Structures are given as structure tokens and as C-alpha cells.
Amino acid sequence: MAGDANSSRDRIAHCCCEQLRAKTTGEPLIVITCFCEECQRRTASAFGISTYWMREHVELSGSATRYVREGQNGRKATYYFCPTCGSSVHWELPDRRPGQLGISGGSFCDKDFPAPSMSVWERSKPGWISIPASARFMENPPPPPIPTRVPH
Ligand SMILES: [Zn+2]
Ligand SMILES: [Zn+2]
16 A cells, blocks of 8 residues: 555465465454354364454455355354365455455464454353453454544
């Protein structure tokens, strides 16, 4: 983004075999740990790390398999996986986060990635994981307001 000093940082998230990639510009809108059962199964781990970006700040490449599931209150969630290695790289929540793209925090493999500011669905969080008390929710809080665009 020429002329926008705040959004110049690029990062690459990719699957294990590296063919499915998401290049992000700037910083994520929010980073969330999610302990819902779907994220545990999707990641085959104890929680998912959800990072959200404005769609226009992400460049996707490679081929992906789609999986659509019904979320809370019938809201649709579409997940994209690498058809070769099976990694979950990105997703869309058109009802909850229109105009945004979710990217698995783990796909960045970056220990210096911004820390989560929210932890949701803690009611299915394993007891051995401790999360800083700053922003913990037993379920998903209500959808955030749709961000208004700040003119650059
Ligand atoms: Zn792959
Ligand atoms: Zn989840």
C-alpha cells in the first residue's frame, strides 16, 4: 500500500506443503484464541488461533478445498484447506465478519506474531491451559460492529 506507512508490514501464512498461501499486509484487526469444539477438531489441537484481516489486505494463492459448516444461530462458516497436506489456512464468516478473512494464527509460524487479545469458548478449554485473565469469554461474545473504513 503505497503511501500508508502503518500497513507496510507483509507476512506469509502457508500450509505444511507451502502451496496454499495467504500474504497479509499490515497488522491483523484482532487475534483470538478459540476453544470451541469445531476449532479443536479443525486444528486437531487444543485451540485455534483466529486472526482477522480486511479482505483487501490479504492475497491468496494456491488451491484449496472448501468445507462449509453452520455456526452459532445458523451463521455459515466456510473453511479452506490444502487438498494435499490438509492444513487449515483461512476461512470466511460472511455473516459475522463481512468483508474480512480469517487466517489460522499457526499458519504464520511466527513466535513474534501479535498475542491474542481475546480468548473465547473457554467453557471447552482444557484445564491445563492458562490464559491471561485480560479478555476471557465462556462463549463467543456478540459479533463486533462492522468496522468503518478509515480513509488513508
Ligand atoms: Zn499443503
Ligand atoms: Zn472456534
